[in-house]
Amino acid sequence: MSDSIKFILNDSVREVSGLPPTTTILQYLRMQERLTGTKEGCAEGDCGACTVIVGELAGDKASYQAVNACIVFLPTLDGRHIITVEHLKMNPVQKAMVSCHGSQCGFCTPGFVMSLSALLHNKSDASEENIQDAIAGNLCRCTGYRPILDAARAANKAEERHLASDVKTLKTVQRQKMFAYEDAGKKFFSPRTVKELAEILALYPEATLLAGGTDVGLWVTKQHLALNTIIYTGNVVELRQIGKTPAGLEIGGAVSYARAFDALAAYDESLEELLRRLGSTQVRNLGTVGGNIANGSPIGDGMPPLIALQAKLVLRSKEGARTLPLEDFFLAYRKQDKKPGEFVEKIIVPAKPKNVLFKTYKISKRFDQDISAVCGAFALTMKGNIIESARIAYGGMAATPKRTAKTEKVLLGKKWTEETVRQAMAAMPEDFLPLSDMRASAEYRATVAANLLYRFYLETTDAKTATRVYNYAED
Ligand SMILES: Cc1cc2nc3c(=O)[nH]c(=O)nc-3n(C[C@H](O)[C@H](O)[C@H](O)COP(=O)(O)OP(=O)(O)OC[C@H]3O[C@@H](n4cnc5c(N)ncnc54)[C@H](O)[C@@H]3O)c2cc1C
Ligand code: FES
Numbered sequence: 484m485s486d487s488i489k490f491i492l493n494d495s496v497r498e499v500s501g502l503p504p505t506t507t508i509l510q511y512l513r514m515q516e517r518l519t520g521t522k523e524g525c526a527e528g529d530c531g532a533c534t535v536i537v538g539e540l541a542g543d544k545a546s547y548q549a550v551n552a553c554i555v556f557l558p559t560l561d562g563r564h565i566i567t568v569e570h571l572k573m574n575p576v577q578k579a580m581v582s583c584h585g586s587q588c589g590f591c592t593p594g595f596v597m598s599l600s601a602l603l604h605n606k607s608d609a610s611e612e613n614i615q616d617a618i619a620g621n622l623c624r625c626t627g628y629r630p631i632l633d634a635a636r637a638a639n640k641a642e643e644r645h646l647a648s649d650v651k652t653l654k655t656v657q658r659q660k661m662f663a664y665e666d667a668g669k670k671f672f673s674p675r676t677v678k679e680l681a682e683i684l685a686l687y688p689e690a691t692l693l694a695g696g697t698d699v700g701l702w703v704t705k706q707h708l709a710l711n712t713i714i715y716t717g718n719v720v721e722l723r724q725i726g727k728t729p730a731g732l733e734i735g736g737a738v739s740y741a742r743a744f745d746a747l748a749a750y751d752e753s754l755e756e757l758l759r760r761l762g763s764t765q766v767r768n769l770g771t772v773g774g775n776i777a778n779g780s781p782i783g784d785g786m787p788p789l790i791a792l793q794a795k796l797v798l799r800s801k802e803g804a805r806t807l808p809l810e811d812f813f814l815a816y817r818k819q820d821k822k823p824g825e826f827v828e829k830i831i832v833p834a835k836p837k838n839v840l841f842k843t844y845k846i847s848k849r850f851d852q853d854i855s856a857v858c859g860a861f862a863l864t865m866k867g868n869i870i871e872s873a874r875i876a877y878g879g880m881a882a883t884p885k886r887t888a889k890t891e892k893v894l895l896g897k898k899w900t901e902e903t904v905r906q907a908m909a910a911m912p913e914d915f916l917p918l919s920d921m922r923a924s925a926e927y928r929a930t931v932a933a934n935l936l937y938r939f940y941l942e943t944t945d946a947k948t949a950t951r952v953y954n955y956a957e958d
């Protein structure tokens with residue numbers, strides 16, 4: 484028997500059935516509830532016009548985040564609280580949008596208001612960087628961003644900044660067993676433990692695993708694929724955990740980029756910048772590190788730095804778990820070493836020793852909210868000024884995220900000098916034969932990949948005197 488989807492919409496509980504499991508929140512709000520303040524611009528997570536705020540129980544509190552309603556499937560709301568623009572009733576962001584003239588045609592305005600309201604709720608004093616990050620995933624074609632930024636800065640001064648959370652009612656919509664929903668033969672399961680996930684996936688090995696849906700959502704809204712059975716990982720307790728030990732970091736398969744941000748950003752400021760540029764705030768609130776890996780796109784941004792940092796992948800099924808180096812997971816274009824019934828349980832990222840030089844860089848046409856043409860990551864283990872081991876990985880240069888075997892070999896045992904880096908750059912064409920596509924030509928990719936290695940050299944040495952900044956007295 485099918486459960487109904489039970490959640491809080493603004494200030495009242497809803498129990499919904501009779502809709503396909505791939506109905507997006509946006510379709511539901513506009514077509515069923517006639518809450519048309521939430522707009523559809525692109526239906527692919529790019530424009531932010533559909534931004535809503537989704538809350539969930541986190542212990543005895545509720546946590547609220549801005550997400551793109553156009554790519555989130557309705558059954559994932561089960562047990563959660565959704566807030567739409569209709570619920571805000573002239574909050575400080577709305578007032579500031581009026582007084583700063585932040586709205587012209589108004590189409591983008593609800594999305595901006597929701598993004599900024601989520602920011603104010605979560606940050607007691609948002610920085611300029613926080614404000615710009617919060618709306619990097621919202622597009623406005625007519626007002627221009629200056630008045631909107633003015634409105635954000637003005638609203639940021641408000642004392643009354645919290646959304647009306649409803650922990651008491653949220654507790655009433657929680658389940659004691661796995662949520663199972665069905666409509667016209669299409670199934671949706673939401674297991675709560677790794678054991679339940681392994682069992683239901685063993686029963687439906689052909690099912691589509693769904694985490695944040697920032698890739699899967701678009702298969703439905705853009706490619707119009709029919710998904711027969713979906714298994715949602717977003718409520719699996721173990722998969723949502725981040726473990727931090729002196730040995731490194733363990734990131735559960737359903738941990739979003741937003742939740743993993745601080746722990747991953749601690750490796751290096753270049754990784755922090757890469758993460759800030761991965762999608763938008765809304766996309767990072769939904770999208771997971773595990774989904775990025777399992778999706779296996781050659782231009783996914785998570786893989787190059789994780790491969791360079793020697794990350795391992797733990798895959799689990801009903802039969803048990805196995806661990807493999809992340810780089811071995813990618814077999815060919817969109818073909819991963821994943822057996823039916825297996826799922827990404829966690830990613831293990833070892834701690835970075837002090838004698839490792841590390842940087843990662845993303846090259847894309849736009850700074851924010853754009854997919855990489857090339858993404859490179861570099862990790863050199865140093866003994867004094869000698870390169871003991873080298874791990875260099877790129878996205879966008881081959882059919883899979885890939886290391887540079889030939890280039891790395893050139894570096895081994897050499898001094899980290901201008902001469903060495905030039906020799907390594909010259910070897911790089913032996914590692915890759917990149918493609919030309921709408922993001923970049925093959926020539927551009929090859930040139931930029933070599934130049935990123937040079938940039939890494941400059942940033943890890945004192946360029947003027949060619950003396951390394953890295954202090955090997957700390958070895
Ligand atoms: C507007 C927009 C901007 C984006 N920008 C970027 C960007 O800048 N850089 C970038 O790298 N990506 C970007 N993406 C792509 C996407 O956000 C990432 O790939 C994201 O990490 C996918 O995670 P998810 O949780 O949303 O995965 P989902 O869409 O839920 O799933 C993706 C794939 O992984 C599988 N899967 C999910 N979880 C598991 C699991 N535990 N075990 C096994 N398989 C699993 C699914 O079946 C599916 O095949 C963007 C997407 C959008 C919509
Ligand atoms: S409609 Fe454009 S992000 Fe959702």
Ligand code: FES
Pocket residue numbers: 585586587588589590591592622623624625626627
């Ligand atoms: S006010 Fe018209 S798109 Fe922003």
